[in-house]
Amino acid sequence: MSTRSIESKLAILSDAAKYDASCASSGSTKRDSRDGKGLGSNGGSGICHAYAPDGRCISLLKILMTNFCIYDCAYCVNRVSSNVERARFTVDEVVKLTIEFYRRNYIEGLFLSSGIIRSPDVTMSEMVQIARKLRHEENFRGYIHLKTIPDAAPELIAEAGLLADRLSINVELPTDAAVTQYAPEKDPAQIRKAMGHVRLRKEDSNDRSHTGKRPPKFAPAGQSTQVIVGADASNDATILGQSTRLYSSYGLKRVYYSAFSPIPDSSQNLPLIRPPLKREHRLYQADWLLRFYGFELDEITDVTKDGNLELDYDPKLAWALAHRGLFPLDVNRASREMLLRVPGFGVRTVNRILSTRRHRSLRYEDLTRMGVSMKKARAFVTVTGWSPNKLTDSADLRARFAPPPEQLSLL
Amino acid sequence: MTVVVTMPMIGTAQAWRDAARGLINANIPPCDVSWGDETAPAGLWDSPPPPCTGKVLTVPKEFLSIARSVVWHSDPARFSLLYQVLWRLRDTPGLLQDRADPELARLRQLQKNVHRCQHKMKAFVRFREIGSPDDPRRSFAAWFEPSHFTVEPTAPWFARRFGDMDWRIITPSVTASFIDGELRYAEGQSKPPLPEDASEQLWTTYFRNIFNPARVKVKAMQSEMPKKYWKNMPEAAAIPDLIASAPARVRAMNDAAPTLPPLRVEKVQQQLAQLPESVWSGNADALRAEISACTRCPLHCHATQAVHGEGPMDAALMIVGEQPGDTEDLAGRPFVGPAGKLLDQLCAETEVDRSKAYITNAVKHFKFKPRGKRRIHQQPSTTEVEQCKWWLDAERAAVQPRVILAMGASAALSLTGNGKDMRNRRGRVHQLDDGTPVVLTFHPSYLLRLQDPDAREAATDLLRTDLTRAHQLAQNLAVRITPDGGGAPVRAAPQ
Numbered sequence: 002m003s004t005r006s007i008e009s010k011l012a013i014l015s016d017a018a019k020y021d022a023s024c025a026s027s028g029s030t031k032r033d034s035r036d037g038k039g040l041g042s043n044g045g046s047g048i049c050h051a052y053a054p055d056g057r058c059i060s061l062l063k064i065l066m067t068n069f070c071i072y073d074c075a076y077c078v079n080r081v082s083s084n085v086e087r088a089r090f091t092v093d094e095v096v097k098l099t100i101e102f103y104r105r106n107y108i109e110g111l112f113l114s115s116g117i118i119r120s121p122d123v124t125m126s127e128m129v130q131i132a133r134k135l136r137h138e139e140n141f142r143g144y145i146h147l148k149t150i151p152d153a154a155p156e157l158i159a160e161a162g163l164l165a166d167r168l169s170i171n172v173e174l175p176t177d178a179a180v181t182q183y184a185p186e187k188d189p190a191q192i193r194k195a196m197g198h199v200r201l202r203k204e205d206s207n208d209r210s211h212t213g214k215r216p217p218k219f220a221p222a223g224q225s226t227q228v229i230v231g232a233d234a235s236n237d238a239t240i241l242g243q244s245t246r247l248y249s250s251y252g253l254k255r256v257y258y259s260a261f262s263p264i265p266d267s268s269q270n271l272p273l274i275r276p277p278l279k280r281e282h283r284l285y286q287a288d289w290l291l292r293f294y295g296f297e298l299d300e301i302t303d304v305t306k307d308g309n310l311e312l313d314y315d316p317k318l319a320w321a322l323a324h325r326g327l328f329p330l331d332v333n334r335a336s337r338e339m340l341l342r343v344p345g346f347g348v349r350t351v352n353r354i355l356s357t358r359r360h361r362s363l364r365y366e367d368l369t370r371m372g373v374s375m376k377k378a379r380a381f382v383t384v385t386g387w388s389p390n391k392l393t394d395s396a397d398l399r400a401r402f403a404p405p406p407e408q409l410s411l412l
Numbered sequence: 413m414t415v416v417v418t419m420p421m422i423g424t425a426q427a428w429r430d431a432a433r434g435l436i437n438a439n440i441p442p443c444d445v446s447w448g449d450e451t452a453p454a455g456l457w458d459s460p461p462p463p464c465t466g467k468v469l470t471v472p473k474e475f476l477s478i479a480r481s482v483v484w485h486s487d488p489a490r491f492s493l494l495y496q497v498l499w500r501l502r503d504t505p506g507l508l509q510d511r512a513d514p515e516l517a518r519l520r521q522l523q524k525n526v527h528r529c530q531h532k533m534k535a536f537v538r539f540r541e542i543g544s545p546d547d548p549r550r551s552f553a554a555w556f557e558p559s560h561f562t563v564e565p566t567a568p569w570f571a572r573r574f575g576d577m578d579w580r581i582i583t584p585s586v587t588a589s590f591i592d593g594e595l596r597y598a599e600g601q602s603k604p605p606l607p608e609d610a611s612e613q614l615w616t617t618y619f620r621n622i623f624n625p626a627r628v629k630v631k632a633m634q635s636e637m638p639k640k641y642w643k644n645m646p647e648a649a650a651i652p653d654l655i656a657s658a659p660a661r662v663r664a665m666n667d668a669a670p671t672l673p674p675l676r677v678e679k680v681q682q683q684l685a686q687l688p689e690s691v692w693s694g695n696a697d698a699l700r701a702e703i704s705a706c707t708r709c710p711l712h713c714h715a716t717q718a719v720h721g722e723g724p725m726d727a728a729l730m731i732v733g734e735q736p737g738d739t740e741d742l743a744g745r746p747f748v749g750p751a752g753k754l755l756d757q758l759c760a761e762t763e764v765d766r767s768k769a770y771i772t773n774a775v776k777h778f779k780f781k782p783r784g785k786r787r788i789h790q791q792p793s794t795t796e797v798e799q800c801k802w803w804l805d806a807e808r809a810a811v812q813p814r815v816i817l818a819m820g821a822s823a824a825l826s827l828t829g830n831g832k833d834m835r836n837r838r839g840r841v842h843q844l845d846d847g848t849p850v851v852l853t854f855h856p857s858y859l860l861r862l863q864d865p866d867a868r869e870a871a872t873d874l875l876r877t878d879l880t881r882a883h884q885l886a887q888n889l890a891v892r893i894t895p896d897g898g899g900a901p902v903r904a905a906p907q
């Protein structure tokens with residue numbers, strides 16, 4: 002069977018890996034190879050080396066070690082009961098691909114995931130072997146992201162964390178009930194336990210020993226997870242509620258939302274309704290509001306009755322439209338907390354406004370120069386040279402922000 | 413009279429800085445300076461710039477970093493604009509804090525353009541191997557066409573990244589080469605013929621397959637990867653075909669009837685059943701397994717895990733706390749966080765051996781409210797304490813301690829049915845129905861919350877006393893105790 006060329010293996014195993022949304026390569030320790038003894042560097046921001054026509058960035062070589070899997074998760078293209086083509090990379094093949102792609106400046110590093118073969122421990126130890134070979138034999142100093150198998154032994158996770166920049170464990174679905182229903186072999190409690198383990202390890206690696214020596218860094222770029230949106234009936238309030246708990250409990254760097262998209266040879270057990278991609282986008286926006294704009298969860302989800310975010314309005318705009326009594330705000334006097342709630346103002350804009358306000362009062366043109374989207378913001382602010390007058394309270398304000406009508410397709 | 417300053421193509425940043433220093437020291441206003449690159453024609457009355465001498469003008473760091481980027485922009489007005497702002501900075505040192513100044517806004521825009529161009533260069537340069545893969549030091553070359561003069565500021569980044577190989581980046585304006593660890597710049601060239609590279613085929617295969625046809629977002633792709641870069645990227649050739657074939661591929665996926673699972677599923681399921689027990693589940697006796705699977709109240713869906721009691725199953729002393737905290741929830745063990753450390757310290761001071769006591773909590777799951785990156789502890793409700801009493805009773809029945817130390821209101825509530833007025837009730841002893849004495853005391857985390865050092869010291873003393881008393885009772889020593897619920901102190905006789 003093992004006569005597949007490396008090219009056909011790459012085709013199968015990258016095709017199988019594309020449903021993982023994460024491609025981040027930022028936020029790890031600074032290192033480089035200026036000493037001429039290794040390959041690769043890392044530091045600060047990540048770099049997207051290409052973009053696919055699906056609008057997603059390609060930063061890492063995102064592949065599965067194998068797409069053989071003994072689990073039967075309904076939403077997954079690689080589940081045991083699916084008839085997709087199967088392939089398996091050897092350790093050396095993954096290492097060689099990563100190094101050759103990296104030398105040609107195609108990628109920032111490797112994102113390695115895998116179907117589960119034989120047992121979680123066997124699979125994880127083979128993934129760790131790849132990372133070990135890259136780091137110790139090839140002296141690779143680029144980015145490595147390892148998808149961690151929650152059931153794998155703690156020692157394997159510990160070694161993975163020392164070799165990789167980021168570890169991730171997918172929570173897969175928004176509720177425990179949904180995980181049990183669609184991924185019968187997975188245990189949501191075990192997933193949380195493994196994430197807790199990673200957080201504890203990471204915190205331990207920050208403590209200096211009594212001699213003042215720092216232990217080696219554990220997963221310096223932190224851990225992340227992914228939730229599939231729209232495969233079960235959970236509403237956005239449930240999904241975001243889970244995210245806030247995950248952020249607070251396990252110090253996650255990111256929760257990725259992945260709108261369930263049709264897969265080849267899909268399972269009969271899944272709903273046929275495909276969620277709009279917009280929903281995923283709105284969830285990310287809400288996630289940002291929760292983490293960087295001081296919004297509370299209920300403030301965002303109480304705007305609509307069914308607990309879902311509005312698709313036609315971004316969550317901040319929807320909140321502002323529902324709380325017009327608080328607007329318009331005087332840009333020259335409002336507090337930071339309130340400025341952050343103005344639609345069209347981002348964190349950076351607010352910082353700029355505050356730093357300029359110390360010197361002089363702001364005019365309308367100044368705001369446009371600072372990168373404010375005034376089309377959105379102007380109904381909610383007053384500033385020298387601009388007053389929204391009755392616009393803030395006008396009955397058709399909501400309609401003004403509605404997306405333009407679209408002609409139905411003739412086909 | 414106009415002073416003409418000519419900027420070289422290589423080393424522009426330093427050249428501009430030197431020239432600007434000379435001009436500003438000589439007090440030459442921006443309107444009298446004409447900036448040009450090497451191609452600009454010289455005027456008849458032009459004079460060369462004064463050399464940089466003597467006193468030094470101090471400018472904010474941020475201006476320097478702006479200047480270091482903007483000099484690489486392709487806009488011919490960049491040098492004069494920089495000098496204009498430098499001139500204004502002499503009188504208004506706080507100018508840079510004004511985020512809305514039109515000239516600065518323009519400079520910042522240029523800076524942003526250069527940064528973006530540098531970023532895209534780091535992303536989109538594609539090397540081809542020009543040596544043999546077996547060479548001890550491999551060599552690569554790339555042809556790239558940046559929008560601005562970004563080779564020089566970006567080359568050090570490539571040197572840091574590709575330290576163990578030789579490389580050249582050839583552009584129409586400047587060529588950077590990194591040979592044997594030395595970075596050099598030379599004049600630009602026209603596009604050289606670079607040899608075919610077999611990895612490009614593999615890379616394109618990867619690009620084709622990582623694309624998800626069910627979510628075509630061409631605009632999102634083009635805004636980040638503008639078409640001008642496509643001609644030098646091997647994978648870009650596949651884009652038109654990927655976009656064109658996407659709708660048909662999605663239709664095919666939707667139309668495909670569900671297939672029957674392959675035959676090997678049955679074999680795999682047998683194999684799955686034989687998998688050894690995961691090490692995570694630990695040495696699970698029946699009670700532990702039941703507690704872990706508890707769904708009696710909604711707390712279980714949010715906490716990481718149920719935290720069982722820990723200690724010898726024949727312990728004489730049982731210590732009951734409130735509920736696991738943040739650390740306990742992650743580690744799966746009781747009293748290992750800050751309150752646990754304090755308990756350890758108190759145990760050491762009172763010579764109570766913690767490892768000989770059975771330590772557990774009134775509630776087995778952590779109740780919290782997420783706030784940003786932290787979890788804020790929430791006191792368990794009466795219902796939750798009552799639901800969990802089931803497990804505490806089961807643990808009590810299994811361990812059969814001689815005495816129980818109830819720390820905090822929730823433990824008191826669970827064991828005595830009353831969690832109120834702990835300040836007055838602490839130190840007293842409640843008799844359970846089966847006769848086991850329960851010594852009531854504060855929870856260690858209460859001490860941690862006390863701000864006033866005197867109050868904290870006093871409360872710590874009381875906790876120490878109670879811990880000692882419980883220990884002595886467990887040792888079958890005669891102790892003077894005050895019964896909970898009123899009554900005169902009595903002398904507890906050893907059983």
